[in-house]
Amino acid sequence: MTNSINEQWTPTxxxxxxxxxxxxxxxAWMTAALLTQNFxxxxxxxxxxxxxxxxxxxETFTSSSALTGLFRNMGVDEHDVMKACQGTYRLxxxxxxxxxxxxxxxxxxxxxxxxxxxxSLFDIWSTERIAGRLLRPLHSYSPHWTACLxxxxxxxxxxxxxxxxxxxxxxHGDACGLADWFRAQALLAGAEEMAGDIDRVFPNGRGGIAQxxxxxxxxxxxxxxxxxxxxxxxxxxxxxxxxxxxLCDRSVTFSSPSQRQxxxxxxxxxxxxxxxxxxxxxxEVRHRYAFSGSLQSDENALRCxxxxxxxxxxxxxxxxxxxxxxxxxxxxxAAAWKDNVVHLGRSSYRLEPLASTDMHLDLAGxxxxxxxxxxxxxxxxxxxxxxxxxxAIVKENQSLVQLHxxxxxxxxxxxxxxxxxxxxxADVVEMQAVYNTTGMIRVRNPESPAAAQYHxxxxxxxxxxxxxxxxxxxxxxxxxxxxxxxxVKQNExxxxxxxLHEELLDWIHTGPFQQKVG
Amino acid sequence: MSHVIAICGMMGSGKSTxxxxxxxxxxxCVAFHxxxxxxxxxxxxxxxxAWWERGAPVGEIDLSTLAAELQEASENxxxxxxxxxxxxxxxxxxxxLIDLQCWIDVEPDIALARKIAQLATQFAESPExxxxxxxxxxxxxxxxxxxxxxxxxxxxxxxxxxxxSDIVIGGDRSPADVCEQVRIAVPGLFRKAx
Numbered sequence: 001m002t003n004s005i006n007e008q009w010t011p012t013x014x015x016x017x018x019x020x021x022x023x024x025x026x027x028a029w030m031t032a033a034l035l036t037q038n039f040x041x042x043x044x045x046x047x048x049x050x051x052x053x054x055x056x057x058x059e060t061f062t063s064s065s066a067l068t069g070l071f072r073n074m075g076v077d078e079h080d081v082m083k084a085c086q087g088t089y090r091l092x093x094x095x096x097x098x099x100x101x102x103x104x105x106x107x108x109x110x111x112x113x114x115x116x117x118x119x120s121l122f123d124i125w126s127t128e129r130i131a132g133r134l135l136r137p138l139h140s141y142s143p144h145w146t147a148c149l150x151x152x153x154x155x156x157x158x159x160x161x162x163x164x165x166x167x168x169x170x171x172h173g174d175a176c177g178l179a180d181w182f183r184a185q186a187l188l189a190g191a192e193e194m195a196g197d198i199d200r201v202f203p204n205g206r207g208g209i210a211q212x213x214x215x216x217x218x219x220x221x222x223x224x225x226x227x228x229x230x231x232x233x234x235x236x237x238x239x240x241x242x243x244x245x246x247l248c249d250r251s252v253t254f255s256s257p258s259q260r261q262x263x264x265x266x267x268x269x270x271x272x273x274x275x276x277x278x279x280x281x282x283x284e285v286r287h288r289y290a291f292s293g294s295l296q297s298d299e300n301a302l303r304c305x306x307x308x309x310x311x312x313x314x315x316x317x318x319x320x321x322x323x324x325x326x327x328x329x330x331x332x333x334a335a336a337w338k339d340n341v342v343h344l345g346r347s348s349y350r351l352e353p354l355a356s357t358d359m360h361l362d363l364a365g366x367x368x369x370x371x372x373x374x375x376x377x378x379x380x381x382x383x384x385x386x387x388x389x390x391x392a393i394v395k396e397n398q399s400l401v402q403l404h405x406x407x408x409x410x411x412x413x414x415x416x417x418x419x420x421x422x423x424x425x426a427d428v429v430e431m432q433a434v435y436n437t438t439g440m441i442r443v444r445n446p447e448s449p450a451a452a453q454y455h456x457x458x459x460x461x462x463x464x465x466x467x468x469x470x471x472x473x474x475x476x477x478x479x480x481x482x483x484x485x486x487x488v489k490q491n492e493x494x495x496x497x498x499x500l501h502e503e504l505l506d507w508i509h510t511g512p513f514q515q516k517v518g
Numbered sequence: 519m520s521h522v523i524a525i526c527g528m529m530g531s532g533k534s535t536x537x538x539x540x541x542x543x544x545x546x547c548v549a550f551h552x553x554x555x556x557x558x559x560x561x562x563x564x565x566x567x568a569w570w571e572r573g574a575p576v577g578e579i580d581l582s583t584l585a586a587e588l589q590e591a592s593e594n595x596x597x598x599x600x601x602x603x604x605x606x607x608x609x610x611x612x613x614x615l616i617d618l619q620c621w622i623d624v625e626p627d628i629a630l631a632r633k634i635a636q637l638a639t640q641f642a643e644s645p646e647x648x649x650x651x652x653x654x655x656x657x658x659x660x661x662x663x664x665x666x667x668x669x670x671x672x673x674x675x676x677x678x679x680x681x682x683s684d685i686v687i688g689g690d691r692s693p694a695d696v697c698e699q700v701r702i703a704v705p706g707l708f709r710k711a712x
Contacts, residue, residue, distance in 0.1 A: 103703075104681075104684060105684075133519065134617075135521040149682050481519060489614060
């Protein structure tokens, strides 16, 4: 995505004169910032109706490399963003007790870029593993995993780094902080904000919106609306309920002080009645446990999370941490674009953030909207294209999350048994059947999680295909082993010069001239 | 071509017993013991304390000899190479050589009790020390250092090394059971002795 509007170009298509964005979260402000920055030559007036308390206070985000790519395309300094949202770097996810109790595996970022003689790392690795010539886990060939173990950031103080240059890293951060940063970018680029709560939405008679009225009585008309608000009781009939797929309907969240080492990765842990994730931020660590409210009380859920956190913490936790409980709903829309209204983010879908793909999905939606940005007539073909692609992307992300649940073997509890059944939809079962036979995972959309991510999950849960990929069976095992050994050595060399994560964060968040001596 | 399996755990977790058990019951298996190469074990309590206050940088401990011998064994020996180690992948020299890492997990108080029991048994069985108070003094120093440094090291080791392991095995099981868990984790790798 670039500022590609040629100054010499004379618009013959009538674009919307006024775009109204409803919502105040990261997606709303990200959309506003990108619209104003990319389409400034089209003289589109962008207004954000940002009323209402943020529905995402206290939430964190975990991003893939897509957000890094966005910052680079916007030409912004990632350090500025990180300062605004207590940001830390993210090189992957550690899954603890997922494949079985006491077993860990990792999903490093950038898996899809490791190839050997035009074959994917997984094809090579699984061939050797099936033949019994290899013991090392798949993830141990990733430089990101090596960096996670060494507690390193993707960048070096002293110069360039392979991981940093590739852009294959993500961030953790506070969702409100990131929304505020995008808000500042949007306002700077010319977007306007109307802060009052929305009192009423006036339909246009074609299934779209004519205008909204704020509580102050002020009408806000527009010819194109982007709705990023979560469902309300009035709108909930518009959504497909996914509570029969994802059984965690409650969550509890609390923060703990920063650890001695700030981990450059997200940790996901399986529990008897749900799963938790740990997100390291600058200055604190946030913990969230999603659980089934019908199988576990709030009190027991908090105890479960607290025990899990304290067993891995090198600092004592508060006896009674300030915990926040919330109901959780998972849903999606059948069609995200209707007449002159497009729904993005929480207004379109909410999946379990188990595979850390939510930010990736948000960004894919915004970029797809910019790609298919309509003229004032908003043609049916454009809507259909957007809806078809967005539905497919959401569906594939949903399948990936469901696959996580079908592969878990943490414990034999009522929740675990029910979660496996709920997640085992026909498409997920078929995907596993094809994989079991051929080792192949077919990903249909370029914006969806890469096949390497599915392979990493399968391999991490000790699911190998019945036979190796035919293309790799004829390779010389001696040479393959040597190449794999060389990859491990090369990864150590890559990581050696990287900065320690906490030292780089200290530099970013404290400033180079304000660091504490010693 | 061999496979290097690191058996990690706190002092007193039972890793030596597990390694000995695996060695005894498995042909084509050799073992390396980090303690035999670790110069830090000869340091005074004050030196260990100073190291701790520098942030306990594991990479400062010179294990290059162990790494070189391990590398040679992994390339030239055809079987299973066991590595009994406190640090495992936490040490930058060992990390690239370890194919699979098992952490034997015990509560610190159990680890300490086991170590004291082991030392006391050694003293009691040694004719020179049986009639001397010196071993008691040594044991007292050991316990004092536990309060000052060792306990903190245990906690950190349990977080860091365990967090980098592929498999965590409960160390309150019998040695045979612990070994069985390692065998289950790598089916087909350990051939039992005839």
